[in-house]
Amino acid sequence: xxxxxxxxxxxxxxxxxxxxxxxxxxxxxxxxxxxxxxxxxxxxxxxxxxxxxxxxxxxxxxxxxxxxxxxxxxxxxxxxxxxxxxxxxxxxxxxxxxxxxxxxxxxxxxxxxxxxxxxxxxxxxxxxxxxxxxxxxxxxxxxxxxxxxxxxxxxxxxxxxxxxxxxxxx
Numbered sequence: 567x568x569x570x571x572x573x574x575x576x577x578x579x580x581x582x583x584x585x586x587x588x589x590x591x592x593x594x595x596x597x598x599x600x601x602x603x604x605x606x607x608x609x610x611x612x613x614x615x616x617x618x619x620x621x622x623x624x625x626x627x628x629x630x631x632x633x634x635x636x637x638x639x640x641x642x643x644x645x646x647x648x649x650x651x652x653x654x655x656x657x658x659x660x661x662x663x664x665x666x667x668x669x670x671x672x673x674x675x676x677x678x679x680x681x682x683x684x685x686x687x688x689x690x691x692x693x694x695x696x697x698x699x700x701x702x703x704x705x706x707x708x709x710x711x712x713x714x715x716x717x718x719x720x721x722x723x724x725x726x727x728x729x730x731x732x733x734x735x736x
Contacts, residue, residue: 570652573669580673584711585680588690595692610694614708617688622707629687636682640675647672663726670719677712 595601595613602611617632618625624635647668650656660668681689691708700706 570654570665573651573666574648574672576666577669577673577676580670580712580715581677581680584674584677584715587692587711588681591690591692600694608696610705612692612694612708614691614694615685615688616691616708620707632687636687637679640679640682644672644675644679647675661726661730664723664730667719667723667726670715671723674712674714674716674719677710677715 591611591613595611597613597615600610600612603609604611616622619636624632627635650660651665651668651672656665678689689710689712691710691713693710693714694708695706697703697706
């Protein structure tokens, strides 16, 4: 296997873990219910369906707009990011760590895209955490493995970009 394709192992792992976890949630936990409360009330394992994106953005969009913004654009973005991972042109501009981050974003994006395509535009979310009233919310919006992979990958990517830029300026 070529080295440039190795980050897609992360992509595949995220997709597999995300889809298996969602299948378990759908099978064992009724939609709209909390199955487990762990560490007091800090962590809930629940079953929620999300027909919007982060913080309910787009929930009121017409159906045709949802297809464009929730399936079409993410699909194009996944193709572009995947190209950045494997392209030799990007080798001088994107570090190996940044390519792994892009692969993590692609994995999370595809995980949720699968839900949007095969679950009537509704993503299965199942992790709910207490946030102590931060931003006026008692609980952080419910999420899944794909969401976590995207957020973690973006954070690492941003830090990596700052570090790379700082090294270039010295």
